[in-house]
Amino acid sequence: MPPPADIVKVAIEWPGAFPKLMEIDQKKPLSAIIKEVCDGWSLGSNENFALQIADSTNFYITEKNRNNIKNGSILRLTTSPYQTALQLHERIQSSSMDAKLEALKDLANASRDITFAQEFINLDGISLLTQMVESGTERYQKLQKIMKPCFGDLLSFTLTAFVELMDHGIISWDTFSVAFIKKIASFVNKSAMDTAVLQRSLAILESMVLNSQDLYHKVAQEITIGQLIPHLQGTDQDIQTYTVAVINALFLKAPEEKRQYDEHIVDILDCPLTEMAHILAQKQLRSIILTNVIRNPTPINDEMAHQLYVLQVLTFNLLEDRMMTKMDPQDQAQRDIIFELRRIAFDVECEPNNSGSIEKRKSMYTRDYKKLGFINHVNPAVDFTQIPPGMLALDNMLYFARHHQDAYIRIVLENSSREDKHECPFGRSSIELTKMLCEILKVGELPSENCHDFHPMFFTHDRSFAEFFCICIQLLNKTWKEMRATNEDFNKVMQVVREQIMRALSLKPNSLDQFKSRLQNLSYTEILKIRQSERMNQEDFQSRPILELREKIQPEIMELIKQQRLNRLCDGTCFRKISSRRRQDKFWYCRLSPNHKVLHYGDLEESPQGEVPHDSLQDKLPVADIKAVITGKDCPHMKEKGALKQNKEVLELAFSVLYESDEYLNFIAPDKHEYCVWTDGLNALLGKEMTSDYTKSDLDTLLSMEMKLRLLDLENIQIPDAPPPIPKEPSNYDFVYDCN
Numbered sequence: 001m002p003p004p005a006d007i008v009k010v011a012i013e014w015p016g017a018f019p020k021l022m023e024i025d026q027k028k029p030l031s032a033i034i035k036e037v038c039d040g041w042s043l044g045s046n047e048n049f050a051l052q053i054a055d056s057t058n059f060y061i062t063e064k065n066r067n068n069i070k071n072g073s074i075l076r077l078t079t080s081p082y083q084t085a086l087q088l089h090e091r092i093q094s095s096s097m098d099a100k101l102e103a104l105k106d107l108a109n110a111s112r113d114i115t116f117a118q119e120f121i122n123l124d125g126i127s128l129l130t131q132m133v134e135s136g137t138e139r140y141q142k143l144q145k146i147m148k149p150c151f152g153d154l155l156s157f158t159l160t161a162f163v164e165l166m167d168h169g170i171i172s173w174d175t176f177s178v179a180f181i182k183k184i185a186s187f188v189n190k191s192a193m194d195t196a197v198l199q200r201s202l203a204i205l206e207s208m209v210l211n212s213q214d215l216y217h218k219v220a221q222e223i224t225i226g227q228l229i230p231h232l233q234g235t236d237q238d239i240q241t242y243t244v245a246v247i248n249a250l251f252l253k254a255p256e257e258k259r260q261y262d263e264h265i266v267d268i269l270d271c272p273l274t275e276m277a278h279i280l281a282q283k284q285l286r287s288i289i290l291t292n293v294i295r296n297p298t299p300i301n302d303e304m305a306h307q308l309y310v311l312q313v314l315t316f317n318l319l320e321d322r323m324m325t326k327m328d329p330q331d332q333a334q335r336d337i338i339f340e341l342r343r344i345a346f347d348v349e350c351e352p353n354n355s356g357s358i359e360k361r362k363s364m365y366t367r368d369y370k371k372l373g374f375i376n377h378v379n380p381a382v383d384f385t386q387i388p389p390g391m392l393a394l395d396n397m398l399y400f401a402r403h404h405q406d407a408y409i410r411i412v413l414e415n416s417s418r419e420d421k422h423e424c425p426f427g428r429s430s431i432e433l434t435k436m437l438c439e440i441l442k443v444g445e446l447p448s449e450n451c452h453d454f455h456p457m458f459f460t461h462d463r464s465f466a467e468f469f470c471i472c473i474q475l476l477n478k479t480w481k482e483m484r485a486t487n488e489d490f491n492k493v494m495q496v497v498r499e500q501i502m503r504a505l506s507l508k509p510n511s512l513d514q515f516k517s518r519l520q521n522l523s524y525t526e527i528l529k530i531r532q533s534e535r536m537n538q539e540d541f542q543s544r545p546i547l548e549l550r551e552k553i554q555p556e557i558m559e560l561i562k563q564q565r566l567n568r569l570c571d572g573t574c575f576r577k578i579s580s581r582r583r584q585d586k587f588w589y590c591r592l593s594p595n596h597k598v599l600h601y602g603d604l605e606e607s608p609q610g611e612v613p614h615d616s617l618q619d620k621l622p623v624a625d626i627k628a629v630i631t632g633k634d635c636p637h638m639k640e641k642g643a644l645k646q647n648k649e650v651l652e653l654a655f656s657v658l659y660e661s662d663e664y665l666n667f668i669a670p671d672k673h674e675y676c677v678w679t680d681g682l683n684a685l686l687g688k689e690m691t692s693d694y695t696k697s698d699l700d701t702l703l704s705m706e707m708k709l710r711l712l713d714l715e716n717i718q719i720p721d722a723p724p725p726i727p728k729e730p731s732n733y734d735f736v737y738d739c740n
Helices: 030-040 081-091 097-110 114-122 125-145 150-166 178-189 195-211 213-222 225-232 237-253 275-282 285-294 302-317 332-346 358-371 380-385 391-403 405-416 426-440 464-483 487-506 512-520 524-537 544-571 636-640 648-653 672-685 693-710
Strands: 007-013 020-025 049-053 074-079 573-577 586-592 598-604 619-622 626-631 654-659 663-668
Touching (some): 020 030, 030 049, 081 097, 081 125, 097 150, 114 125, 114 150, 125 150, 125 178, 150 195, 178 195, 195 213, 195 237, 225 237, 225 285, 237 285, 285 302, 332 358, 332 380, 332 391, 358 405, 380 391, 380 426, 405 426, 426 464, 464 487, 464 512, 487 524, 544 586, 573 663, 573 672, 648 672, 654 672
Antiparallel strands (some): 573 586, 654 663
16 A cells, blocks of 8 residues: 655654654644654754755755655754854854854855745844955955965855855845945955955846846946956956956946937947947957957857847947937938938038029939938938837948948949839838848847847947948848849848848858858848748648648647657756846756656756756646646746846746646746747646647648658559668778868
């Protein structure tokens, strides 16, 4: 007879004693179980003891998480969280340097557990740590002079414990003094600082900036971009990653006035920079990142790739103001930009007011504006009242005319001299192309928490977006000629150009020149070939017998897809817990039991290299208890997140499982594929329809393959019952050529 479900068989350790095998009744209060264990070893005062998971985490067992205990688990009897916190609170104040160092090391490890953290914080432990940091700097400098490196470890463990305690979100970041911020900033500003101390200090500054607008102002007064630059010029990629993260945080939290255009910085006739962009340009941040990070022989890890992606997004978002600014047709300064475009294209100077009649000048302007390809020939300023792209399109046109003058003049004159209705309208094309590029690069959208998709080529030029436009407008003109397009074909040309750009970007060119070279290989003829090939692979027959066969086969294919989804759920997936301190990644794993009746899940210390066994996952959720699968913005964890988390991409990856008592198991998928696999699989378990984009794509692909197989002309062809035998291995492999 199987044991009751509430009885769990475990081993319990106690230092200096043989482990005990026990049966724990999960219905009994935890305090009663601890008393029973203490009595077995003749230990008094059972209220001073607690149980821990005997692994590297050492997490305390509480009434909330006791269901994590599984059959065969090894537990450890130890001092209670309160007693441990009290002891460590006293030990870290020891006058002995060695004792203090050991205590802080223990505190850094223990602080990862929220139960301990709560007790230590209740003892005003955070204040004690901040006082130690504030008062310890002078001693640190003295000990450095007498070569006492252990004090660097002491400070490192102090800051590590502080970071771990704050990461639980128990107390607000707004409670810290300016003196503490100055001390942390001083560690970053020092030219020679212990690597671990520098890492923790950068992490603290990033969290301060992201979690408090008030602290942003205080941190910004202590840390400048110029002081962070030297950390990017080192060789430690972790330090570089933390540094870019702090820059991104300062960038993201800069107040609105810092993002407005300053006409005193640059000439209004050129593409203006924001104050933040001006600072970054002055410090040559882009070139330093390109040289020391992107082109560094060390491969870029995922976290650095994410931070570079965030910096790329935030940099492009500086264009949002111009993108959403309409042109004022009555503003003479803005109209002067259009006059400048006309002057460069046709090599004419502004005529004096007394030269010819007003009607003659208007007629001449109208003729030239038509040649420039504007929709409104009389007042082209009206063309730039559409947002997006607003004034950004005009900025791009002027940049092209000034910095690529020969190409600009050639395109304008080449098209203005044609009389066969095949001219490519430069003005209209530039406006629509700018809008398209903003859509491709998602200008104005917040960065995703899960994306690593940065493009190295955008770090190779200070005006990368404008240069990107210059390459693409020449591509558009080339494609227009290859298609022999007319104005009626404008949208078709734009679709082809978009496809050319997207395909070239997907190859991740390292420079703008390489991007240009990729586009050369994606001519209109090549795009047609690619489309034809894809069309043949996705051919869909429409005759009635074929449609009937398709309907007959479809249920089999859907069942195959369903089994694949469930098998993937059985394999499991590692999900990341999103927190304000992103680099301190916390992972959890979830997988379906082989009998499809239980979801097993639990926390992990690091991302696993393969499958995680069911036994190591502490929690489980019966499939029978699942009520519904919720996606997108309706998920409870999406409603709780701040503005940074509520971007479009994260919302598209979020889903939750609603189970009994209106409780939720919340997920954020690592990518779109995993999102579709899990939502499909969960819906299949609930007997609901699988509706994801991947299901539709898989259905079309598998149906197409099955249809083609069944329609093959196999007359007089004998199909063997068994597969052909596998050939024997060759006697030697001398014919193998090692490409490396």
